[in-house]
Amino acid sequence: MNHMSIWKYANPKLFLQTSERVLPALWGLAFACLAIGLVWGFFLTPDAERFQSTVKIIYLHVPSALMAINAWIMMLVASVIWIVRRHHVSALAARAAAPVGAVMTLIALVTGAIWGQPMWGTWWAWDPRLTSFLILFLFYLGYIALWEAIDNPDTAADLTGVLCLVGSVFALLSRYAVNFWNQGLHQGASLSLDEKENVHDVFYFPLLVCIAGFVLLFIALVLYRTGTEIRARRIKALMARERAGA
Amino acid sequence: MRALLLRDLRLALRAGGGFGLGLAFFLIVTVLVPFSVGPNSDLLAVIAPGILWLAALLACLLSLDRILALDWEDGSLDLLATSPLPMEAAVAIKALAHWLTTGLPLVAAAPVLGVLLNLPAPGYLWLVISLAAGTPALSVIGTFGAALTVGLKRGGLLLSLLVLPLYVPTLIFGAEVARRGAEGMAVSTPLLLLAGITLGAAALLPFASAAALRVNLR
Numbered sequence: 476m477n478h479m480s481i482w483k484y485a486n487p488k489l490f491l492q493t494s495e496r497v498l499p500a501l502w503g504l505a506f507a508c509l510a511i512g513l514v515w516g517f518f519l520t521p522d523a524e525r526f527q528s529t530v531k532i533i534y535l536h537v538p539s540a541l542m543a544i545n546a547w548i549m550m551l552v553a554s555v556i557w558i559v560r561r562h563h564v565s566a567l568a569a570r571a572a573a574p575v576g577a578v579m580t581l582i583a584l585v586t587g588a589i590w591g592q593p594m595w596g597t598w599w600a601w602d603p604r605l606t607s608f609l610i611l612f613l614f615y616l617g618y619i620a621l622w623e624a625i626d627n628p629d630t631a632a633d634l635t636g637v638l639c640l641v642g643s644v645f646a647l648l649s650r651y652a653v654n655f656w657n658q659g660l661h662q663g664a665s666l667s668l669d670e671k672e673n674v675h676d677v678f679y680f681p682l683l684v685c686i687a688g689f690v691l692l693f694i695a696l697v698l699y700r701t702g703t704e705i706r707a708r709r710i711k712a713l714m715a716r717e718r719a720g721a
Numbered sequence: 722m723r724a725l726l727l728r729d730l731r732l733a734l735r736a737g738g739g740f741g742l743g744l745a746f747f748l749i750v751t752v753l754v755p756f757s758v759g760p761n762s763d764l765l766a767v768i769a770p771g772i773l774w775l776a777a778l779l780a781c782l783l784s785l786d787r788i789l790a791l792d793w794e795d796g797s798l799d800l801l802a803t804s805p806l807p808m809e810a811a812v813a814i815k816a817l818a819h820w821l822t823t824g825l826p827l828v829a830a831a832p833v834l835g836v837l838l839n840l841p842a843p844g845y846l847w848l849v850i851s852l853a854a855g856t857p858a859l860s861v862i863g864t865f866g867a868a869l870t871v872g873l874k875r876g877g878l879l880l881s882l883l884v885l886p887l888y889v890p891t892l893i894f895g896a897e898v899a900r901r902g903a904e905g906m907a908v909s910t911p912l913l914l915l916a917g918i919t920l921g922a923a924a925l926l927p928f929a930s931a932a933a934l935r936v937n938l939r
Contacts (some may be wrong), residue, residue, distance in 0.1 A: 610886055610889055613882075613885070613886040614886050616882060617879075617882045617883045617886060620879055620882055620883075621869065621870075621879065621883060624870075624873055624875075624876070624879050625872070625873065630872070630936055630937065630939070633932075633933075633936040634869050634933055634936055634937070637869070637929055637932055637933050637936075638869060638883065640929070641865065641887070641926070641929050642886070642887070645886070645887045645889070645890065646886075648889075648890040648918070649886070649889045649890050649893075651890075652889065652890040652893040652894060652914075653889075653893065655893070655894075655897075655911070655914070656893045656897060
């Protein structure tokens with residue numbers, strides 16, 4: 476195997492050693508980015524013309540929505556790696572990412588509702604974007620529940636991996652089906668805002684810092700939780716060995 | 722393969738509960754709807770296609786755990802796994818048997834229940850067509866969910882949690898066909914998409930179901 480290969484981190488021991496060395500820096504960077512981005516965004520930017528001060532919730536809403544989708548993609552990649560190459564760290568990383576992704580989805584939904592109330596006059600509308608995020612949240616719940624329900628760790632990893640693959644296809648299908656469905660109900664009436672066009676530079680740069688903060692926070696959380704999973708499995712193995720010895 | 726199909730059909734017909742329960746559930750849900758939303762027949766006519774689709778979907782969901790659970794308990798699945806028949810084919814046949822015993826009766830019963838909900842006249846044909854085109858997808862997707870949860874003691878609720886999000890696209894397009902049909906609009910786009918989901922799911926999902934089943938039998 477190539478010396479620089481990423482696959483060497485499939486070794487749980489090496490993974491733990493490396494992640495322990497990287498994690499403090501990651502936590503620090505993540506919180507620094509979040510602190511800078513949020514303070515900059517909340518207090519040092521002007522109110523937008525159309526949105527007044529409500530625009531400031533984008534510093535939570537946009538990054539969390541972004542991470543909600545990227546977390547699922549990361550789980551998909553990790554599941555494929557587990558199914559193809561049978562690296563346990565990969566399966567555990569997918570497991571570790573799921574609750575983080577679910578919480579990100581929830582944050583995106585809640586901040587969206589808080590923003591929607593003053594802007595659209597309603598907490599919730601069956602807009603395609605909102606609806607597909609709610610469906611994504613359901614997919615996260617099902618995935619987490621399947622992990623929790625199965626005792627044998629390898630069986631659980633295999634079955635959740637298959638579910639993640641099939642679920643990704645259906646989540647994508649649902650996204651387009653929901654687009655179709657809502658067009659069928661209200662022709663052309665779209666509540667969703669196109670962020671790219673509305674966001675000026677003044678808001679854009681703090682937003683970028685916030686996004687970087689969320690990405691770093693996600694990586695740190697996943698590394699940390701994967702380490703926890705590895706240790707939990709080691710404890711289980713040790714206890715089983717002790718019981719077998721006694 | 723034919724022997725397996727006939728065996729599953731016979732079991733569903735004779736073992737009691739499987740065949741009639743789904744239909745009875747479909748009937749009861751439809752009867753309960755006017756109690757919950759009121760007897761206003763204009764309102765019922767508007768929501769009838771969607772209610773009938775949702776009720777059919779739930780009736781389908783209820784019978785999913787019977788697809789594999791009984792064969793899992795008495796060891797028939799292990800026999801199937803060691804037989805020369807590929808697991809993919811066995812799973813596909815089981816999905817087909819489930820559709821014949823659950824989906825098809827629902828399709829046949831839907832127009833009768835449409836009368837109860839004051840479904841507009843042009844809607845009957847499209848309701849039947851949309852259910853006939855969509856319920857096979859429900860059976861195939863449901864078989865996948867059953868294959869994932871077959872080894873679990875209390876898999877019932879988990880099965881619903883896993884399968885219902887997967888049902889979203891089928892429900893959207895199916896109910897859209899029925900709704901547009903009832904309102905006299907063009908239905909070809911959602912109908913083609915619905916047929917696409919059914920054919921795609923029937924072609925690809927048996928592989929995923931078989932993979933899950935092999936893991937569970939390991």
